[in-house]
Amino acid sequence: xxxxxxxxxxxxxxxxxxxxxxxxxxxxxxxxxxxxxxxxxxxxxxxxxxxxxxxxxxxxxxxxxxxxxxxxxxxxxxxxxxxxxxxxxxxxxxxxxxxxxxxxxxxxxxxxxxxxxxxxxxxxxxxxxxxxxxxxxxxxxxxxxxxxxxxxxxxxxxxxxxxxxxxxxxxxxxxxxxxxxxxxxxxxxxxxxxxxxxxxxxxxxxxxxxxxxxxxxxxxxxxxxxxxxxxxxxxxxxxxxxxxxxxxxxxxxxxxxxxxxxxxxxxxxxxxxxxxxxxxxxxxxxxxxxxxxxxxxxxxxxxxxxxxxxxxxxxxxxxxxxxxxxxxxxxxxxxxxxxxxxxxxxxxxxxxxxxxxxxxxxxxxxxxxxxxxxxxxxxxxxxxxxxxxxxxxxxxxxxxxxxxxxxxxxxxxxxxxxxxxxxxxxxxxxxxxxxxxxxxxxxxxxxxxxxxxxxxxxxxxxxxxxxxxxxxxxxxxxxxxxxxxxxxxxxxxxxxxxxxxxxxxxxxxxxxxxxxxxxxxxxxxxxxxxxxxxxxxxxxxxxxxxxxxxxxxxx
Numbered sequence: 001x002x003x004x005x006x007x008x009x010x011x012x013x014x015x016x017x018x019x020x021x022x023x024x025x026x027x028x029x030x031x032x033x034x035x036x037x038x039x040x041x042x043x044x045x046x047x048x049x050x051x052x053x054x055x056x057x058x059x060x061x062x063x064x065x066x067x068x069x070x071x072x073x074x075x076x077x078x079x080x081x082x083x084x085x086x087x088x089x090x091x092x093x094x095x096x097x098x099x100x101x102x103x104x105x106x107x108x109x110x111x112x113x114x115x116x117x118x119x120x121x122x123x124x125x126x127x128x129x130x131x132x133x134x135x136x137x138x139x140x141x142x143x144x145x146x147x148x149x150x151x152x153x154x155x156x157x158x159x160x161x162x163x164x165x166x167x168x169x170x171x172x173x174x175x176x177x178x179x180x181x182x183x184x185x186x187x188x189x190x191x192x193x194x195x196x197x198x199x200x201x202x203x204x205x206x207x208x209x210x211x212x213x214x215x216x217x218x219x220x221x222x223x224x225x226x227x228x229x230x231x232x233x234x235x236x237x238x239x240x241x242x243x244x245x246x247x248x249x250x251x252x253x254x255x256x257x258x259x260x261x262x263x264x265x266x267x268x269x270x271x272x273x274x275x276x277x278x279x280x281x282x283x284x285x286x287x288x289x290x291x292x293x294x295x296x297x298x299x300x301x302x303x304x305x306x307x308x309x310x311x312x313x314x315x316x317x318x319x320x321x322x323x324x325x326x327x328x329x330x331x332x333x334x335x336x337x338x339x340x341x342x343x344x345x346x347x348x349x350x351x352x353x354x355x356x357x358x359x360x361x362x363x364x365x366x367x368x369x370x371x372x373x374x375x376x377x378x379x380x381x382x383x384x385x386x387x388x389x390x391x392x393x394x395x396x397x398x399x400x401x402x403x404x405x406x407x408x409x410x411x412x413x414x415x416x417x418x419x420x421x422x423x424x425x426x427x428x429x430x431x432x433x434x435x436x437x438x439x440x441x442x443x444x445x446x447x448x449x450x451x452x453x454x455x456x457x458x459x460x461x462x463x464x465x466x467x468x469x470x471x472x473x474x475x476x477x478x479x480x481x482x483x484x485x486x487x488x489x490x491x492x493x494x495x496x497x498x499x500x501x502x503x504x505x506x507x508x509x510x511x512x513x514x515x516x517x518x519x520x521x522x523x524x525x526x527x528x529x530x531x532x533x534x535x536x537x538x539x540x541x542x543x544x545x546x547x548x549x550x551x552x553x554x555x
Contacts, residue, residue: 167198
């Protein structure tokens with residue numbers, strides 16, 4: 001009797017046909033692919049402790065008043081309700097603290113940490129301003145404990161650290177080579193894994209006081225991101241998000257969800273990141289954009305909690321790969337209900353702050369803003385430089401002062417100026433430093449402006465012209481530039497061989513913002529805090545008006 005077809009050796013054409021027929025008869029129907037997991041990221045950056053709604057030019061975005069922790073928390077909750085709550089991860093791309101208004105800064109930014117954890121923040125990269133008070137203070141902010149000098153901010157409740165996790169992949173302890181904080185975190189959502197790599201900008205030592213980054217080394221963003229992306233893949237993680245404190249800017253007039261003519265470091269970094277990286281949540285530039293660069297979704301939510309980026313990812317359950325990504329920058333409007341927990345937190349710290357905040361220190365006859373003239377001068381920057389000269393001309397013999405534009409954090413509005421408003425303008429507690437510079441070095445400092453792309457704000461009496469068609473210097477040879485001409489102080493031409501007493505804050509004196517030539521200054525005398533000089537000037541010259549922006553002439 002011949003063997004049954006199901007057991008016949010497949011040696012002939014008939015056998016092949018019979019075997020095929022048998023296979024069709026017993027094979028189960030193909031299983032349907034499981035639906036992808038929907039993961040929602042809610043992202044912010046550069047909050048800078050704006051617990052209360054920001055004011056002036058920083059108080060609106062897209063023409064709408066925006067920001068404030070009470071409304072940010074509500075907006076996060078409203079956006080989160082659109083998907084399953086357990087599928088939402090709230091993240092941030094640095095500068096949550098540092099350069100903060102008095103309500104947060106007076107308590108070493110503990111109120112901001114408490115506010116953000118109350119709002120549901122899960123993960124955050126470390127920005128440059130997280131290092132304003134140094135690495136040890138950042139670790140205290142993460143892990144808890146009262147401030148070693150000022151003690152507990154709230155006597156009724158010792159500070160217990162951040163519930164969310166700071167990530168720092170490219171900030172290494174120089175002596176050991178170890179990351180200061182965990183380089184990445186892995187979150188599980190309905191069986192799939194999402195990896196988050198946290199990084200600050202490589203150039204942090206150039207824009208933070210030297211004391212703030214002592215003992216640290218900052219590695220290249222692209223190399224670091226790719227290194228840890230590969231490590232995550234080796235652990236079976238295919239959905240990878242980078243929280244990066246570095247950014248770019250769109251062309252003027254672009255919308256918050258546009259990506260028009262994007263420029264800046266983020267463009268090169270995104271292109272250099274490996275294809276394993278799916279999403280880059282960026283920051284630092286305080287700009288809004290929503291882009292796809294080199295196949296990666298790249299976003300930024302401006303600053304001060306005025307926007308939240310709603311990022312929706314769909315992830316394949318079988319492979320863990322990201323199927324697709326959509327993103328939307330959402331304005332944090334103030335026409336929603338205020339979050340009661342945030343309202344209570346603000347009220348508690350305002351009571352602890354006491355009456356110093358409301359003390360009137362002067363009056364502004366008109367808004368004094370950070371709006372830059374074509375020369376790069378701003379009325380408020382010039383006013384601060386004037387205050388620094390006034391605070392050091394008698395005792396220290398200063399003849400001129402210069403202010404870094406990045407240190408001017410808010411506008412002064414028309415009317416009475418409170419101490420809190422003045423502090424919000426200058427929140428760093430930098431110390432005024434007066435030094436001797438040769439005329440040649442002073443000229444070189446001004447040439448260096450066109451290397452680092454930052455215009456120092458000059459005090460009254462400093463004048464010069466700029467020839468934008470002349471060659472600029474280079475990072476290696478800033479003095480080779482030829483753009484600055486007719487430099488004078490008090491109407492007298494600066495002698496290259498002469499010596500001039502110049503005042504800057506200690507950040508600039510250490511070469512901050514790339515002004516390395518200022519390190520040549522000698523016979524240094526450390527004076528008062530910049531905020532104290534500013535307040536004294538506002539009081540002594542009450543009322544103050546916006547200074548003219550005519551100290552630099554662009555030819």
